[in-house]
Amino acid sequence: MIKTDCVVVGGGPAGMCAALSASENGSNVMIIERDTSLGGILRQCIHNGFGLHYFKEELTGPEFAHKLRVQVEADKNITVKTNTLVTKIENRKVEVMGQNGVETIETKAVILAMGCRERTAGNISLCGTRPMGIVTAGVAQKMVNIDGQMVGKDIVILGSGDIGLIMARRFTLEGARVHAVLEVNKTSSGLRRNIMQCVEDFNIPLFFNTTIFEVVGRDRVEGVWYGQVDEKMQPIESTKKFLKCDTIVLSVGLIPEMYIAPFVKTSPVTKGAVVNEFYQTEQEWLFSCGNILHVHDLVDNVALEAKQAGKFASLYTQNKLPHQSKEIAIIPSKGFSYVLPSRLYEGEGTVTLKFRLREKIVKKTIVAKCNDVNLGQRFVLAGVPGEMMTLDISKNGATGEIVLEIN
Numbered sequence: 356m357i358k359t360d361c362v363v364v365g366g367g368p369a370g371m372c373a374a375l376s377a378s379e380n381g382s383n384v385m386i387i388e389r390d391t392s393l394g395g396i397l398r399q400c401i402h403n404g405f406g407l408h409y410f411k412e413e414l415t416g417p418e419f420a421h422k423l424r425v426q427v428e429a430d431k432n433i434t435v436k437t438n439t440l441v442t443k444i445e446n447r448k449v450e451v452m453g454q455n456g457v458e459t460i461e462t463k464a465v466i467l468a469m470g471c472r473e474r475t476a477g478n479i480s481l482c483g484t485r486p487m488g489i490v491t492a493g494v495a496q497k498m499v500n501i502d503g504q505m506v507g508k509d510i511v512i513l514g515s516g517d518i519g520l521i522m523a524r525r526f527t528l529e530g531a532r533v534h535a536v537l538e539v540n541k542t543s544s545g546l547r548r549n550i551m552q553c554v555e556d557f558n559i560p561l562f563f564n565t566t567i568f569e570v571v572g573r574d575r576v577e578g579v580w581y582g583q584v585d586e587k588m589q590p591i592e593s594t595k596k597f598l599k600c601d602t603i604v605l606s607v608g609l610i611p612e613m614y615i616a617p618f619v620k621t622s623p624v625t626k627g628a629v630v631n632e633f634y635q636t637e638q639e640w641l642f643s644c645g646n647i648l649h650v651h652d653l654v655d656n657v658a659l660e661a662k663q664a665g666k667f668a669s670l671y672t673q674n675k676l677p678h679q680s681k682e683i684a685i686i687p688s689k690g691f692s693y694v695l696p697s698r699l700y701e702g703e704g705t706v707t708l709k710f711r712l713r714e715k716i717v718k719k720t721i722v723a724k725c726n727d728v729n730l731g732q733r734f735v736l737a738g739v740p741g742e743m744m745t746l747d748i749s750k751n752g753a754t755g756e757i758v759l760e761i762n
């Protein structure tokens with residue numbers, strides 16, 4: 356049996372940063388990656404805008420991944436197994452399938468860093484036929500940027516998530532016509548900079564409260580019936596219009612997929628594991644970070660989070676994780692869709708809370724309170740659900756449930 360201090364599942368930016376940090380803190384680490392090389396989704400994100408916070412320079416996705424890969428390859432404490440799939444995790448044992456067949460790795464800690472997958476036509480119960488020409492934005496991104504293949508000529512994008520917005524610009528630059536981006540909600544879940552730079556700058560129509568009523572086409576997509584929805588998300592028949600297109604690109608959300616560790620308690624909102632301030636799940640030897648924990652907007656935040664998770668996992672393997680006292684729950688009030696971590700230990704120091712808003716807010720203060728004690732607050736000029744936000748809180752004074760509020 357292979358033995359190591361710490362196994363990292365997934366060699367994307369989260370996995371590489373977690374491994375580097377665990378090694379820096381004294382552990383031997385093994386990264387298991389199912390793909391042919393390290394880098395994760397970043398390998399197909401050829402646009403720039405990455406790394407401003409983490410590397411303090413503007414990089415493309417592959418450049419960001421390359422910088423981490425060079426550090427991982429130079430680190431003597433890190434072993435990398437590519438072309439190897441983790442199939443099961445159980446009781447500090449990781450089962451993998453690779454070039455040597457099925458193997459088991461015995462470890463003191465596991466860090467989950469498997470990223471997430473895209474929601475499909477089936478996930479959103481898209482009505483109509485299922486002809487060729489319906490693709491998710493990530494698959495389209497891989498086809499165009501890595502395989503050098505266009506997905507179609509006349510495109511409608513459903514959902515205004517970041518990947519869809521970025522692909523609207525990419526398709527246009529490659530000569531296709533993006534006829535519309537349809538968003539069922541009243542706001543976009545994408546970053547404001549992507550709405551401006553990828554859609555508005557290219558005069559691509561972006562319709563809110565609007566969705567596809569029906570896909571039309573037998574062998575290939577021929578068009579869509581689309582229109583507005585009411586406040587209960589029901590189609591308003593009188594607004595129904597036909598739009599001719601040969602391709603529908605879905606950008607309708609990402610979901611962490613925990614199938615290799617189904618015993619882990621997950622959040623019904625994020626679908627990722629429920630963790631404490633050390634990114635530790637309810638199984639004390641199992642840690643989680645990056646998109647498998649919650650979907651991030653920026654890879655820089657993924658990298659910073661993974662560094663923390665790697666450090667705590669390494670300290671755990673050396674019995675050096677700070678002594679745990681009483682657990683305190685952190686509860687988001689109704690203006691938030693979630694807050695992470697969901698619990699911390701009573702004591703001293705600072706913890707960074709990560710959260711997403713349910714609706715847009717303008718000139719509001721976000722406060723974390725325990726009874727009447729203010730543990731931390733920040734003024735928000737404008738905040739939208741598409742942006743992950745943070746708030747540093749002091750643990751001093753947190754003796755019971757902490758509530759996150761918008762004032």
Ligand SMILES: Cc1cc2nc3c(=O)[nH]c(=O)nc-3n(C[C@H](O)[C@H](O)[C@H](O)COP(=O)(O)OP(=O)(O)OC[C@H]3O[C@@H](n4cnc5c(N)ncnc54)[C@H](O)[C@@H]3O)c2cc1C
Pocket residue numbers: 364365366367368369370387388389390394395396397400405439440441442468469470471472473492493494496518521609615644645646647651652653654655657
């Ligand atoms: C399609 C897509 C496009 C994106 N585009 C952008 C963008 O343009 N800009 C931006 O800032 N962010 C983008 N993101 C967000 C981006 O995912 C994150 O910023 C970051 O890449 C997440 O890092 P990660 O390491 O958590 O996940 P990933 O980068 O997804 O890496 C996860 C790795 O785990 C591996 N893996 C999964 N399961 C297993 C298993 N069972 N065994 C072994 N290995 C496994 C995968 O092969 C993958 O290499 C995009 C996300 C997606 C899904």
